[in-house]
Amino acid sequence: MKKLLSIVSLVVLSGILAACGSESGASSGSGSDEVTIGYFPNINHVAGMVAEEQNLYEETLPDGTEVNYQYFPDGSAFMTAIETGEIQGGIVGPGPAMNHFTSGADVNIVAAGSTGGTVIMARKGADIEAPEDIAGKTFITPRVGCTHDIQFETMMQEEFGITSDRIDGEMKHVTGKPATYSSMFESGNVDVAAVPEPWASSIESEGTGEVLVQNSNVSFNDKLPAAVFVTSQDLKDEDPGLVQNLVDAHIQATDFINENPDESKEIAINKIKDITDQELSAEVVDNAWDRIDFTYEVNEEILQLFANSSYELQFLEEKPNLEGLVDTTFIEQ
Structure with missing residues (x-):
């Protein structure tokens, strides 16, 4: 192979x-x-x-x-x-x-x-004890409009009325590879991360950040x-x-x-x-x-x-119709 x-x-x-x-x-x-x-x-x-x-x-x-x-x-x-x-x-x-x-x-x-598997982590020392404290802070996701970004921004907008600078909001958004988030926390370059596992657990283990929102409470959760x-x-x-x-x-x-x-x-x-x-x-x-x-x-x-x-959240210009995207016939065989 x-x-x-x-x-x-x-x-x-x-x-x-x-x-x-x-x-x-x-x-x-x-x-x-x-x-x-x-x-x-x-x-x-x-x-x-x-x-x-x-x-x-x-x-x-x-x-x-x-x-x-x-x-x-x-x-x-x-x-x-x-x-x-x-x-x-x-x-x-x-x-x-x-x-x-x-x-x-x-x-x-x-x-x-x-x-x-999506967990919201906060950098230790960032003075963030609750999601409301993220206003004015910098958050990171793997890509603009990726799954973890949408989950995080949905939660912040719907539950706390806080949006990213991409739509003239109060949170600054940057992107990067999840494997680097712990070092970025340590350097103080970012304050919050919407993290796919296992990188959330890795951040916990290394002590650079702590869980702010468990995956079960992130928008769309399990x-x-x-x-x-x-x-x-x-x-x-x-x-x-x-x-x-x-x-x-x-x-x-x-x-x-x-x-x-x-x-x-x-x-x-x-x-x-x-x-x-x-x-x-x-x-x-x-x-x-x-x-x-x-x-x-x-x-x-x-x-x-x-x-x-x-x-x-303005990631898409038109309201989407996903009809035709999913085809379950192959798992029903």
Whole structure:
């Protein structure tokens, strides 16, 4: 199996994918002999790690299919790779999938990956004891309009009437990789973070920040898919058998996680170290695991509510209609 392990190249990747077209990866026909899967190095994406380590795609795809992997730093780069054919499927947050779909991208959510896992952390020494104290402070999320950003800004606007400077509000917004949040807290560069696991638990362990809002109290909490399995509309239409193979492997990975949590945690620790060069302790992963549910079932209604919130926060220019984004037929086989 060819494994692409260079996380450094991902930063460059996000800038060049649009020029790459679909020269690599599987062809759209049923004779595909190469498939590339993408995911992020975080706990919400453990199904991708398990499927890779357990060779589950090799088991469901036709004999001789070469399976490659790409690891992404953010949802925008991932969705661009889906649209250009650089990857055939994989796991991403619902925010980028929704945003690209409403912008005209022919993509489909064919399964969920997990729910929960977004935690709001405050820097120690930032004089923040409650969400109301965030006014005038700087918060960080992985990307503008990403899943964690929408969850955080929805909560702040609906419950506390506080918005970001992007819409002339009182909070300053910056972006960055979650693995760097602890060091940014330590340096005092940011005050608050909407953090995907396991990085929230890592911040807790390192003592640079503390939980301000548990994931169960963040907007959309455990009902919103924190990760979804996405493929292109073209691939689904032209080779539904291939998409079914991919979804079957993803379902097997999800079942494995729920039936073998200890082994799955070990896989996650090792894969995150391989990809990010950061080793998480068993204690950190245990803590993160408790904040996440691993499921392939998709809640379409909550996705539409999430999309409506993205529009209300002005991440989208038009009120979205997600009809056609979710296709559950592959998980119902």
